[in-house]
Amino acid sequence: SQELEQSPQSLIVQEGKNLTINCTSSKTLYGLYWYKQKYGEGLIFLMMLQKGGEEKSHEKITAKLDEKKQQSSLHITASQPSHAGIYLCGALPSGAGNDMRFGAGTRLTVKP
Amino acid sequence: DGGITQSPKYLFRKEGQNVTLSCEQNLNHDAMYWYRQDPGQGLRLIYYSQIVNDFQKGDIAEGYSVSREKKESFPLTVTSAQKNPTAFYLCASSMETGGTNEKLFFGSGTQLSVL
Numbered sequence: 001s002q003e004l005e006q007s008p009q010s011l012i013v014q015e016g017k018n019l020t021i022n023c024t025s026s027k028t029l030y031g032l033y034w035y036k037q038k039y040g041e042g043l044i045f046l047m048m049l050q051k052g053g054e055e056k057s058h059e060k061i062t063a064k065l066d067e068k069k070q071q072s073s074l075h076i077t078a079s080q081p082s083h084a085g086i087y088l089c090g091a092l093p094s095g096a097g098n099d100m101r102f103g104a105g106t107r108l109t110v111k112p
Numbered sequence: 113d114g115g116i117t118q119s120p121k122y123l124f125r126k127e128g129q130n131v132t133l134s135c136e137q138n139l140n141h142d143a144m145y146w147y148r149q150d151p152g153q154g155l156r157l158i159y160y161s162q163i164v165n166d167f168q169k170g171d172i173a174e175g176y177s178v179s180r181e182k183k184e185s186f187p188l189t190v191t192s193a194q195k196n197p198t199a200f201y202l203c204a205s206s207m208e209t210g211g212t213n214e215k216l217f218f219g220s221g222t223q224l225s226v227l
């Protein structure tokens with residue numbers, strides 16, 4: 001089965017600093033999804049990447065999928081307290097279907 | 113407003129008791145899911161359903177049961193066979209079935225604890 005490994009497990013940054021979260025797959029990714037979760041709440045969809053080398057941005061968050069489609073990174077520029085939460089990557093093992101699997105998540109704390 | 117509603121927010125289970133978690137969506141989505149989240153761990157797939165009256169086991173289905181009698185509803189029963197039920201349970205839905213663009217919409221979760 002496909003394993004998604006995220007690093008780091010947790011991250012504490014000072015407000016205004018940049019940071020990067022990584023998601024590595026044991027198999028080729030057909031699509032990689034990034035979600036954000038506030039503590040004790042559901043997940044909110046951020047971005048989806050499908051093509052090798054693809055990069056997408058939304059406000060101060062940029063996600064990339066490497067050319068080999070086995071690793072994705074999520075980069076936050078000039079972090080703010082509102083960025084705090086748990087970031088999870090998800091993928092469909094076969095590329096299609098309804099059985100999405102997730103990594104363990106990265107817990108981000110932003111100190112004011 | 114369209115969305116997914118999970119209830120209750122907090123639930124307590126006694127030994128040997130079955131409990132049912134509710135999940136309702138008004139997004140007209142075909143697919144629905146149940147995930148379990150333990151502290152420090154990611155989401156693990158319990159069951160998913162692509163269509164009414166049909167559902168598939170995920171990675172940790174033992175001790176759980178589901179039904180999909182209506183498109184809008186996908187309740188999860190945690191049975192007494194589930195020996196470690198304490199966890200945060202998340203329900204989700206998505207528009208497509210079997211597609212390659214599976215953006216999931218999540219409910220706000222139910223925290224289940226054992227008394």
